[in-house]
Each structure stands twice: as C-alpha cells, then as structure tokens.
Amino acid sequence: MAIETVPSSENACQGGYSSHFILTGEVNEPAIYDEESLSKLPHSIENVTFLTKTGPQSSSFSGVLLWNLLTTAGVKTNPTRDGQFQYVEITGTDCYQVVLALGELNPNFGGEQVLVADGQNGSPLGPDTGFARIIVPGDKFGGRDIFWIDRIEVFSGPPPRW
Template sequence: MTLDRQALAGMPRMSIDTTAIHHESAAHWQGVSLKDVLQHAGVPSGEQLRGHNMATMVRVTASDNYQVVFSLGELDPMLGNEQVILADTRDGQPLTKDGPFRLVLPGDKRPARWIHNVTTIDVILGNAGH
C-alpha cells in the first residue's frame, strides 16, 4: 500500500500539542494514528491479535535508513495502546525538511523514536512455528 497526503486525507485526523523536548520546540502536530494506518492495511488487531500475531513487528524507516521498531501489541488499542502519530503537518504547515511524514510519540520522554522523513512502514509477521 502506498501512503501519500491524499491517502491520509481519507483517514481520521488527530492532533497533539507537545512541549519542548530535547532540541525540538513546542509544536502542534497533526496527522493520522499509526494504528489507523495499520488497520487500513488489514493488519491484525484486537481479538485477532494472539498466537503468532503477537510476534508481529512494525518497522518504520526514514530516508537516512534510521529505523524504529514497535511490537504490534504495544500499538494495539486493546493492549499497549501506545499513541503514535504519523504527522504530516506542524503548526498548520506541511512538513518540508522533516517530511513528508514524521512519527510523533507524545508519551516518549526523549524523541529518539520521532523519526523524520519516513519512507516506509513494514509489517513483519510473527513466526507461525513454535
């Protein structure tokens, strides 16, 4: 599945206000929940998330090959419910130098997973073997 601004426009929007963290100034971010992106792609969630699906990972890669990994369980609303936004605007303006997309995790104490210039989101299925 290819994500662009048009694809995101059809998904529920969310926003978050953040205070200054590390070298980032306070900002108003807007985009879509990573959970909604995964749901749109048909990734298992809720009651489907059990067994080998619990070992499923979501890897997000930036243009400089910086990567962060989440377990599907930590993102699922019925389990970890980690809030992750795939942001496409900051303070009402489209992302330019950090864009077109950036991850924003308001619950993180430092922005190491706030990767900018997101290029791919891979879902790595859990091993069905025991």
C-alpha cells in the same frame, strides 16, 4: 500491486525528502501513501513536548494514528495475542529505523497514540522533515520520531538483529 520493500542501491540511505512511503509486510492491502492520500484519512491531534539540544520543544502535530493506518491496510494479527509477537519497523530515507511492538499500538493492549503526522502547529510539514513523520507522544526525547518516512513494514516473530 507489487511494492518494492528495499530501497534501490542508487538511492539507498541518502536521506532527504520523499513524496511517498510504502506500507507493507503482514497486511492484506499493501499501499503507497503520498500527501494527498494521507490527508484523506481521519486525523488526530497530539500536543507533545520533547527535549532537544537547545531545551524543551513543544508542538501540536496532526496526522493519522499509526494503528488506524495499519488496520486500514488490514494488519494480520493473532487475535489471541493482540499483536504481542508482531512489530512494526519504520524506516526513513536515511535508513534510520525504529521498531515498535504491535501490542504497543493496539488500543486493546498498549494503546500508544503514535502518529503518522503530516502537520505541525496548523501547517503542513516541510522538506526538513518530509511530508509525513512519525511522532511518539510521551517519549522524553524524539529519538523514535522518524523524518522522511520511506517504509512502514509489519513483521512477526523476533525483531531482526542489527
């Protein structure tokens, strides 16, 4: 299956709701996920609190652990390095990007419980955040939480220079 990894110029960085996201890069089985396909995968719940402009916000998020999504796609890791020289770049439809080291996610190394969340406080996510968003528990602010996921891509080597 051919998967486009760069947004088309007419829709690039406009932000807003997306009905799907792609998982690509150094994985054996690139995939496109939508609300239905994501809902069929095993879910976890994370209770998180982060600071906002109006004070602390607490929510219970449900979703698929990012590590589990990557292993389902057959992430290609170097077994002697536990993904220490690999990273995951997550991009929203507004081109907001976050980079996570694969070692942070690997349960044998960092074990961070990063979620590809599709629910909040018992309800599906809505158009304000997209059908799925990234939640990084433990962050003081939600700066690494991506709304409107467009692409999740696995790379090796040094991260790109912005």
